[in-house]
Amino acid sequence: MHDFTTLLIEVGALLLLLGLLSRLSRRFGLSPIPLYLLAGLAFGHGGLLPLDASEEFFAVGAEIGVILLLVMLGLEYSANELVGNLRSAAPAGLIDGVLNALPGAGFALLLGWDWVAALVLGGITWVSSSGVIAKVLADLGRLGNRETPVILSVLVIEDLAMALYLPLVTAVLAGTGLLGGGIALTVAVGTVLIVLVVAIRYGHLISSALSAKDPEALLLGVLGLTLLIAGIAASLQVSAAVGAFLVGIALSGPVAHHATELLSPLRDLFAAVFFVFFGLTTSPQDIPPVLLPALALAVVTMGTKTLTGYLAARRVGIAEPGRWRAGLALVPRGEFSIVIAGLAVAAGSVEPRLAALAATYVLITVVTGPILARLPDFPWFKRWLRTRALAQRREAVPVHD
Amino acid sequence: MRVRVEQTALPGIGVRHDLVTESGRRLGVVSHRNGRRDLVLYDPDDPDACQADIPLTDDEAEALADILGASLMLGQLSGLREQAAGLLTEQIAIPAGSRYVNRPLADTKARTRTSASIVAVLRDGEVIVSPLPSFRFAAGDVVVVVGTRRGLDGVSAILADSDPDG
Numbered sequence: 282m283h284d285f286t287t288l289l290i291e292v293g294a295l296l297l298l299l300g301l302l303s304r305l306s307r308r309f310g311l312s313p314i315p316l317y318l319l320a321g322l323a324f325g326h327g328g329l330l331p332l333d334a335s336e337e338f339f340a341v342g343a344e345i346g347v348i349l350l351l352v353m354l355g356l357e358y359s360a361n362e363l364v365g366n367l368r369s370a371a372p373a374g375l376i377d378g379v380l381n382a383l384p385g386a387g388f389a390l391l392l393g394w395d396w397v398a399a400l401v402l403g404g405i406t407w408v409s410s411s412g413v414i415a416k417v418l419a420d421l422g423r424l425g426n427r428e429t430p431v432i433l434s435v436l437v438i439e440d441l442a443m444a445l446y447l448p449l450v451t452a453v454l455a456g457t458g459l460l461g462g463g464i465a466l467t468v469a470v471g472t473v474l475i476v477l478v479v480a481i482r483y484g485h486l487i488s489s490a491l492s493a494k495d496p497e498a499l500l501l502g503v504l505g506l507t508l509l510i511a512g513i514a515a516s517l518q519v520s521a522a523v524g525a526f527l528v529g530i531a532l533s534g535p536v537a538h539h540a541t542e543l544l545s546p547l548r549d550l551f552a553a554v555f556f557v558f559f560g561l562t563t564s565p566q567d568i569p570p571v572l573l574p575a576l577a578l579a580v581v582t583m584g585t586k587t588l589t590g591y592l593a594a595r596r597v598g599i600a601e602p603g604r605w606r607a608g609l610a611l612v613p614r615g616e617f618s619i620v621i622a623g624l625a626v627a628a629g630s631v632e633p634r635l636a637a638l639a640a641t642y643v644l645i646t647v648v649t650g651p652i653l654a655r656l657p658d659f660p661w662f663k664r665w666l667r668t669r670a671l672a673q674r675r676e677a678v679p680v681h682d
Numbered sequence: 683m684r685v686r687v688e689q690t691a692l693p694g695i696g697v698r699h700d701l702v703t704e705s706g707r708r709l710g711v712v713s714h715r716n717g718r719r720d721l722v723l724y725d726p727d728d729p730d731a732c733q734a735d736i737p738l739t740d741d742e743a744e745a746l747a748d749i750l751g752a753s754l755m756l757g758q759l760s761g762l763r764e765q766a767a768g769l770l771t772e773q774i775a776i777p778a779g780s781r782y783v784n785r786p787l788a789d790t791k792a793r794t795r796t797s798a799s800i801v802a803v804l805r806d807g808e809v810i811v812s813p814l815p816s817f818r819f820a821a822g823d824v825v826v827v828v829g830t831r832r833g834l835d836g837v838s839a840i841l842a843d844s845d846p847d848g
Contacts, residue, residue: 357694366693415694422735425698425712425722430690437693538715603730 291335295324299553310420311651312413314615315644317553321560322568322640332561339558345508346555347620348525349548352507354411354440355529356537356544360480363530366437373431373593374438380585382407388578389632397453398632401625404446405639406582410615410647411436417610417651421658428594428603432610435593443617444473444527447520450621454628455518469519473527480531488536496543503532503540504547522620552616559619559640562626567637575641583646583653586611602666606657613650618643700724719743752809771826772834773804778821779844788815796836798829 302316324332385406389399414436418424445466452465480487491502507528514524532540590608599607622639625631656662690698692712700710700722708724718737725733738746776783782790793799803810803817804824810817819825827837 362691362693365691411694422732424692424695425700425710425720425724425732425735427700427724427730430692430698433693433695599730600728602728606731 288335288338291332292338295320295332295335295557296550296553299557303553312410312416312613312615312647313553314410314413314556314619315647317556318560318619318640318644321557322563322565323560324557325561326564336561339554339561342551342554343558343623344521346548346551346553346558347522347623348507348511349544349551350555350616350620351522351525352503352529353541353544353548355526356532356541358437358440358530359533359537360477360484360530363437363441364477364481366434367441370431370434370438370593373435373589373596374442376592377435377439377589378407378442380589381582384581384585385578388574388581392574394632394635397630398625398635400453401450401621401631401635402638404450404621405614405618405642406578407446408439408443408614408617408621409436409586409611410613410617410650411440413613413615413647413650414610417613417654421655423606423610426603426606428599428607431594431597431599431607432590435589435611439617440526441473444523445469447523447621447624448518450624451520452518454625454630456630465518468517469523472514472519472523476527476531480533484531484533487531488534491532491536491540493535493539496539499536499539500543503528503536503544520624555623556616556619559623559626559636563636563640567634568641571634571638571641575638575645578638579642579645579649582614583612583649587653601670602657602663605662605666606654609653609656612646612653614643614646698722721746749807752804752807769828770831770834771801771828772838773824773826774834774838774841776819776821776823776825776841777844780819780821780841781843782819782841783821784818786815787813787817787819790837790840792827792837792840795840796829796833798827798833798837800825800837801828802826 298320299313299317302320303313306313306316324330382403386399386403388406389402390396394402414432418429418432423429448465448469449462453459453462455461457465491499491506493499507525510528511521511524514527515521529537587605587608590611591604594604594607618639622636626636657666685701687699687701690700692698696712696714698710698712700708702708707726708729710722710724712720712722712735714720717740721736721738722732723734723736725731787800790800801812802825803813803819804826805820805822825837825841827834829837
């Protein structure tokens with residue numbers, strides 16, 4: 282009885298604090314993710330005020346948070362969009378993977394960590410945060426811009442790549458080695474292909490089994506289906522998150538639209554719990570030693586991400602200013618990086634400093650990213666581009682004024 | 683003559699339609715999946731960027747579409763001129779002093795007298811297509827007439843008539 286009372290007090294106080302933090306971050310037009318992480322750090326092991334009674338609650342909440350984050354991501358896309366996009370944007374996705382995953386992996390090896398940690402860190406630096414970026418684009422009124430489809434298609438490819446990467450990492454972290462990883466990857470590729478085909482051919486059947494008319498039945502039905510599939514996927518070693526993502530993709534039409542509306546508040550709650558829990562399990566004492574490496578890694582991968590967007594936009598004939606907008610918009614890393622780091626932490630077999638490094642890295646990119654995205658709108662940046670373009674033209678063809 | 687409208691999918695958001703006008707400006711509409719619509723105008727200096735992003739409610743979008751549709755209809759009517767030789771269209775305003783103000787269309791007997799037809803009436807920016815014989819004219823209405831040159835001149839004369847017995 283006493284434990285339960287403490288639990289209520291701790292959870293209540295923390296959620297209240299998160300509410301205040303979220304409001305604060307909205308006022309400054311920033312994503313609340315960094316503040317949630319900081320709150321978690323403050324109350325975790327070795328933090329200012331450790332919470333003990335509610336740790337188990339947050340652990341379960343965090344698992345549900347990951348599943349909800351992924352199912353909502355899947356709901357945003359239809360299977361047709363994913364497949365159609367894959368054909369046109371595959372080269373951009375490839376550039377993205379090479380330019381951003383390799384520096385992360387190389388950095389881990391440079392720090393003297395093993396190849397499993399390298400694989401994990403590569404994933405952390407690879408994936409941009411679709412949630413943060415979509416919000417930045419909407420805030421800056423750039424949804425109609427011609428470079429925006431380029432940004433979105435890079436994000437879609439990353440999300441789809443995660444459906445293959447997460448099972449691989451899950452298997453490798455479980456200590457099965459490369460062979461086990463290969464098997465998991467094959468199973469994942471097969472599952473993803475089957476789900477895409479089924480969703481394109483029979484998606485309307487799955488969706489019509491869940492009526493969009495009754496909100497309560499729909500909420501329980503979609504949530505139940507998602508958790509069930511996620512659980513089955515986890516027991517098959519294909520990562521619960523990926524199972525949830527595939528459920529989201531398989532649902533389409535009005536069911537997907539209503540489910541998005543119904544699940545949004547739940548996602549907001551459990552995703553916040555997830556970020557806090559990651560902060561809780563990361564010890565603040567680990568952060569100062571990794572601060573400089575994290576900063577260096579952030580600077581390097583922010584550069585490579587900008588280059589990715591720049592090249593991807595150039596490929597489809599976007600002019601110089603648009604290329605910079607695309608590049609700088611892609612910088613923030615967020616929920617996915619934490620999901621990957623969370624998997625590694627849960628496995629417990631990797632370099633202990635990884636969690637601290639990931640948290641610091643995400644904090645840096647998620648805060649500076651939206652600020653960098655605003656750069657191309659400043660007059661001095663436009664002036665700089667104009668003089669640059671002028672200089673290039675003068676080099677190419679000597680003209681006299 | 684046909685305009686090229688480009689359609690671009692925005693995964694996770696919706697779809698964007700855009701076109702370049704003859705005057706060289708690019709404009710588009712972003713249709714969000716949740717039903718929201720944005721009218722976007724592109725920057726002439728940087729054709730990839732939006733200069734303005736104007737969210738439209740359902741009613742606003744409908745009003746705008748109506749206005750564009752009405753003026754479009756007029757354009758198509760006057761386009762008839764080029765398609766059928768000898769057949770002309772004309773917009774004739776009803777003067778305030780006309781004897782047909784406040785009287786039904788049937789009273790003009792325009793078709794029997796001139797063999798030209800009144801195919802539409804424009805009133806307050808709205809188009810009334812194929813007005814019935816019982817349709818009552820008001821001062822300032824503009825009628826759209828289709829017929830030969832002589833017929834159009836005849837209708838013009840009838841509507842301008844101010845004397846009840848002229």
